[in-house]
Structures are given as structure tokens and as C-alpha cells.
Amino acid sequence: MKRLIYLFVSSLLLVNISCKKTLYKEPLAQLDTEVNYITADDARRAITAAYAPAAGNNWCCSYIGTGYMHWVLGNVASDDTEKGGESGSDQLYAQQVQLFNIPADNDATRFAYQVQYVGIRRVNLALENIPSIDMDDALKTRYLAEAKFMRAWYYSNLVRTFGDVPLILSSEIQTTGVSRTPKAQIYAQIIKDLTEAEAVLPSAAQYPAADHGRATRGAARAYLGKAYLYMKDFPKAEEWFGKVISSNDYVLNTDYLEMFLRTGETSREHIFQV
Numbered sequence: 001m002k003r004l005i006y007l008f009v010s011s012l013l014l015v016n017i018s019c020k021k022t023l024y025k026e027p028l029a030q031l032d033t034e035v036n037y038i039t040a041d042d043a044r045r046a047i048t049a050a051y052a053p054a055a056g057n058n059w060c061c062s063y064i065g066t067g068y069m070h071w072v073l074g075n076v077a078s079d080d081t082e083k084g085g086e087s088g089s090d091q092l093y094a095q096q097v098q099l100f101n102i103p104a105d106n107d108a109t110r111f112a113y114q115v116q117y118v119g120i121r122r123v124n125l126a127l128e129n130i131p132s133i134d135m136d137d138a139l140k141t142r143y144l145a146e147a148k149f150m151r152a153w154y155y156s157n158l159v160r161t162f163g164d165v166p167l168i169l170s171s172e173i174q175t176t177g178v179s180r181t182p183k184a185q186i187y188a189q190i191i192k193d194l195t196e197a198e199a200v201l202p203s204a205a206q207y208p209a210a211d212h213g214r215a216t217r218g219a220a221r222a223y224l225g226k227a228y229l230y231m232k233d234f235p236k237a238e239e240w241f242g243k244v245i246s247s248n249d250y251v252l253n254t255d256y257l258e259m260f261l262r263t264g265e266t267s268r269e270h271i272f273q274v
Contacts, residue, residue: 040136043126043135046130047126047146047147050122050126050146051146051150051274052122053115053116053154069111069112072108073109076094077098077100082098083097083098093107097109116154117154117168119151120151120168121168121173125171126144128171130147142202145196146214149194149223151193152193152223153223155167156190159186159190159230163183164180164181165181165186166180166181187231190227191224194223194227198220201217201219204218204219216272218249222244225238225239250268250270251268253267
């Protein structure tokens, strides 16, 4: 009996000790927007994060990168490319696209949709938080222009692939009740963002080598022309494409293969690449 009493008292002491202080630890895998937008380096990281979903492999589909998904939904869906593979089940999502038999859980369409909104939210976070950072005004203005270009780039991909999609201009996350926006309104926002970006962004030649791959004035003009082309406003498309050509910022490679090789990554034929 005495032993049971000792055990009971000891248990009470342990409970009392464990309840004196609540264990709380800040999440280490998340960034707090209230403390993460303070310096110019924070602004640079925010813009880099806004570019990231447009490049290479991402969090969604292991080795499947954004560029690869554009290839599947663009080239494989056309007569330009054969999906290939060793069997019918090899890269089934690509086969489904090639045969225009695309289920709702197709990896190509799912990833192409999701990753654009990851990029859009990062852009919106940058646009909301960078203005309050105490930093060089010219660099801040350029970063904001880069963010607007990237938002237009993401929405250009969405509207061409899916038509009407939700137009989200805030970083606030909504999981329900998000309605689709008519594509005419999406294109109006694309034109607005690109026009504002074009007025600020430097040319490709004005960037140092370390900043190769950032949005440029020429890229904004090219995507303005492309947007107007899809809107069937051909005079406006011709106007903006003409500005790209007359700028002399870009030159076709003498060897067509060069632009597809690593040695040609910085050639002047590229208008925008991440």
C-alpha cells in the first residue's frame, strides 16, 4: 500500500512539473512575413523565390519541372512531338495529353495549374511587402517591376492553357469560394502588369552577368506582343513586336542548334529564360 502511495505522489509531482511551462517553438520551415521583409537582401530573396516556380524541378512532381510540363502540354499535344517511351504506361500523363484523353488527376495539367499559383502568391507577397523595405529606391522599383512581369508571365501560361481562371492579386490564401475570372479580365491584368514593368525594367545588356535571366524590358515587350496576339489585337501585337526587333537587343544565332545547348544559354537569341 505504501508503495502505491509513493507512486501516486511521484506521478502528481511529475504532472505538476510538466505543466509549469508550455513548450512552444517557432516553426523553422516557414518564414514570417512580419520579420522577413526588412533588408535589401530580403527583397532580393523574395524576388528570387518569385522566379523559382518558373524554373527547373519544383515541389510538386519530383523530377517533372515547369518547363517540361509546358513541353508536354504544348509540343506533345501538337503534331510537333511524339511522346515516345518504352511502353504505354511510361509517362502516362504525357500519353493522355497526346491522345487528348486527359483525366482530372493528370499530372501534367495538375502541376501546370498548381505551380503557376505558387509563383503568383510569391509575387503577391513581394509586391505587398517590398515597398516598406528601407533600401535603394531604384533597386526597389526594379524588383517590383520584375514581380509584375512574373505575375503576368504566370497568368499568361494559365489563361492560354485553361481559359478562365481565378484572378488572385493578394497573398491571402483562400481555399474555398474562389471563382473563375473571365479570360478577358485576366488579359487586362496581364497587359497592365507588363506595361508597368516595361516602363521600368532595364534592357538585357544593362544587367550584369550575375543577373542573367532576370526579366528585361525586351521580355516585357515580347510578352505584351504575345498577349495582344492571343487577344487578336494584331496592330498592338505588331507595335510591341516591332519594338523588340528595332531595339537590336536580340540577334538570331547562325547555328539553329546553339540555343538548345548549354554553351548557347547566354546567346542574344534568348528573350527570356530562367
